[in-house]
Amino acid sequence: MNKNNQFSDEDWSIPIPLTSEILHIARQFANEQANPKSEKAQQVYLNTIAICAVNNYLRIIGISTDITSGDSWNSSIRLIEDVADLWVTGKGSLECRPVKKGASKCHIPSSIGLERIGFVIVEIDEEQNAAILKGFTSDELATQYLSLHNLRSIEYLPSYLYKLKPLVNLSKWFQNIFENGWEAVETVLSSQMNQPAIVFRGKSKVNRCQRCKLIKLGNQEELVALIITVTPESKSNINILIELKPHLNQNYLPANLQIMLLDEYQQAILDTKTEQSNQHIQLDLSGEPGERFTLQIALGKNSFSEHLII
Numbered sequence: 001m002n003k004n005n006q007f008s009d010e011d012w013s014i015p016i017p018l019t020s021e022i023l024h025i026a027r028q029f030a031n032e033q034a035n036p037k038s039e040k041a042q043q044v045y046l047n048t049i050a051i052c053a054v055n056n057y058l059r060i061i062g063i064s065t066d067i068t069s070g071d072s073w074n075s076s077i078r079l080i081e082d083v084a085d086l087w088v089t090g091k092g093s094l095e096c097r098p099v100k101k102g103a104s105k106c107h108i109p110s111s112i113g114l115e116r117i118g119f120v121i122v123e124i125d126e127e128q129n130a131a132i133l134k135g136f137t138s139d140e141l142a143t144q145y146l147s148l149h150n151l152r153s154i155e156y157l158p159s160y161l162y163k164l165k166p167l168v169n170l171s172k173w174f175q176n177i178f179e180n181g182w183e184a185v186e187t188v189l190s191s192q193m194n195q196p197a198i199v200f201r202g203k204s205k206v207n208r209c210q211r212c213k214l215i216k217l218g219n220q221e222e223l224v225a226l227i228i229t230v231t232p233e234s235k236s237n238i239n240i241l242i243e244l245k246p247h248l249n250q251n252y253l254p255a256n257l258q259i260m261l262l263d264e265y266q267q268a269i270l271d272t273k274t275e276q277s278n279q280h281i282q283l284d285l286s287g288e289p290g291e292r293f294t295l296q297i298a299l300g301k302n303s304f305s306e307h308l309i310i
Helices: 022-029 039-060 075-080 154-163 171-174
Strands: 013-017 086-087 092-100 103-108 118-125 130-136 145-147 168-169 198-201 202-207 209-216 221-236 238-248 257-263 267-274 283-285 292-299 301-307
Touching: 013 039, 022 039, 022 075, 039 086, 039 092, 039 118, 039 130, 075 301, 092 103, 103 283, 118 154, 130 154, 168 171, 171 221, 171 238, 171 301, 209 301, 221 292, 238 257, 267 283
Parallel strands: 092 118, 168 301
Antiparallel strands: 013 130, 086 092, 103 145, 118 130, 198 202, 209 221, 221 238, 238 283, 257 267, 257 292, 292 301
């Protein structure tokens, strides 16, 4: 066994059987295309096999996934985009790119954004009735083609995923999927602070999701409530309101409590802090699905960070 991180013939390649269920789903998705015998339909077929193979492998080794929540499971997106994403619970989206047997490089569509946490390359060998996990990369891709010889061995994928910082997916809140620690506002604070999940603006109904998390900064007495409200303004734009409020047994937030928003390059883009008698501070922003940022709350030498994706 070769322990080199780079791909070679001696590295691990993991074959995943092409079950009847995998093939059925792949054919079903391919047949949804305008021309089921087209190159586009074949790409959908191979993408689906690759996604299912990676999904089965991760679930076998105990890594939780949500295969139906990705763009690849959205029939409308499949019609117009070349997507092969798999959501890894609490981590982000893996892109599962298929290649033919014997391929030395893999085409990466330019439409795939930088929000992927990694790319897994899957060799489809229908003669052997197997999808072979060849390797992966966590690097941001600058070219349309990825050399298979530059991949990391697939044996390192589990440890790579385990080490990734937990990610809060705000878009999933609209599906009532919430990460651990995020509770309804009325559960954490008084019922007077509860906001309805559905609000009305004029004649239109807007879905608005709101969750709350208690943050401890230093002493047990320094508890603050972090409240995030997400509101869809359009299909491509979501408004995010981030608030800090005192816990039930406190009248004011601690003085010099700072809240900061960092972009994917860890550069501050928004920030504010409390003065002597603030009962509330907030940051208001909007963004597109797939955008990532880090929320940082600091009080003196104590700080708390939360990594989020829209």
